[in-house]
Amino acid sequence: MVEKSPKLRVLIVDDESLIRWSMAETLAHAGYDVSEAGNAKETLGCLSAGLVPDVILLDYRLPDSTDLKLLETIRRVAPKSPVVMMTAYGTPAMQAGALELGAHRVVSKPVEMRDLLPLVQEAYNARPQ
């Protein structure tokens, strides 16, 4: 069920600028408030500057982060923001680890643009109350 919630804040974390651009375009077009980060440092910068995203779309592999440490940190500093992990080649171990650390879902890249809005909405609906 897609529940319409205007002006949700979504943080997109991916080092591939075209992925960020297409997701941001799709979400902004649907009325979301979008922020972008290209690596772990920028991500933590956004969060420490006071941004509280309603949903975080997080690439597993970033130039300065290739394990689940960033997810762990995000969960600590932004415990109320549901995280959707995106991965180009996720192993079952990594998937299980991400879910254990509290990721809402792990999805495979490429993410279909038509699936993006339902995905964000579903994560938002499942946010910690």
Added chain:
Amino acid sequence: MSAASPFCTRDESHSILAAILEKSDDAVIRADLEGAVIGWSPGAERLYGYTAEELIGSPLGQLVPDDRWDEFVRMLEDIRAGVPVNYRETIRRAKGGRLLHVVLSILPVTDARKRVVSALSIAREVTALKEAEAGYRASDARWRAIIDSAVDAIIVIDAKGIIESFNAAAERLFGYRAEDVVGQSVNLLMPPPYCDEHDQYIARYLAGEPARIIGIGREVTARRRNGETFPARLAVGEASVDGHIRFTGIVHDLTERVQMETHLREQTALAKLGEVSAVVAHEVRNALAGVRGAVQVISSRLPEGSRETKAAGEVLSRLDALTTMVKDMLLFAHLPEPKLEPMDVGQLVASTTTFARNDPLFRDITIDVSGVAPAILGDANLLRTVLLNLLTNSAQAMDGVGRINVSVDAPGDTCQIVVTDRGSGVPSDVRDRLFTPFFSTKVRGSGLGLATGKRIVEAHGGTLRIEFPDDGGTRVVVQLPVQTSSVG
């Protein structure tokens, strides 16, 4: 010398005969027509151990062993009829029972009226010769047995390259019987161009050129009777027997070693591919994902039904093909260890064929499923990949139109899945490369589907083979072991 007596005069003959009888080691015996001894030479005494006193008047038959009795009786009959016995090999028994090999000549002795009145027998012992012969035969048989028990092929040729000897291992290795090749040129064991040049090799060597293989040994290509060639190590030795040169070749089959080396090279290449693929996975797949998303966004803003929308759709399908190829490569390079769990092969076939039927490629394809299969221990996800690959290959081989038959069965201790199509098959000259990674007969194909499929099935302890029925099409047989022990 007179014509009547070329050797001595009549007067001398008596003393000369006495001297011959005295000194000759041949046993000279006279017997009457009933076989009783009437004359016994000193040579007979020395050979048989009986004195003249002991034997004269006794039957000659006491020198004859039981198994030679019939022969002895026939010889007596011949003599009575005036027929001589010439150089007959037989056996006689000396005093004390010792058996002697002798060569016998018996002549009928006639009186003035040409009537046969007695027999003159001259015997020479050949026991030592016979024993030497038997010894030689035994030794020859021993060497023959050793050479025939050798694991490597041993082939002896003469200076003209004609095969003189071909041992049992050579028969097994080359597929010829010794009698088929002995007397033939050794060239027939070699493929071109060596078979045409071998005569010159020998000639050059015999003319004094330095040896290239004799006493050195090297890797060569040999040819079996069926025309198949195989790698071998050939060591050649030279021997001179009775002044004739012989070459002895020892051929060691290297097929297995070469296969192992090839396998090792493939494994090394795979490991390298694995390293590279990790980089490719991130860089290429991520970039593809970005491009794909951007094209989707852009095309969503194009006017409905425009030419650009159609082009964007094409771009997306190309990107998807590239993504699939990278995914195939990753799976091939980083094949996960199968997670073996009890699974229903029938269900796997049903779900995979249902999935395939929803793919546009299978729109005009009918997939028939038949048979029942036992439960196996397998990784359903990996095996689904294999089956889907096979179905895709079949559908593409039939240009997307026709019928694919998938049958499951349980011959012996295996679970068998057979995928049969009536497609274009595969040209015979590329059939042995079908499992080579990155080899593809399709216009667009990663060339990894079958290679990956085979590795997945083999990781399950099974086999995957491809057959080409005479009436066309392709038949892929996947056999997986059925675990009889309980799953713990």
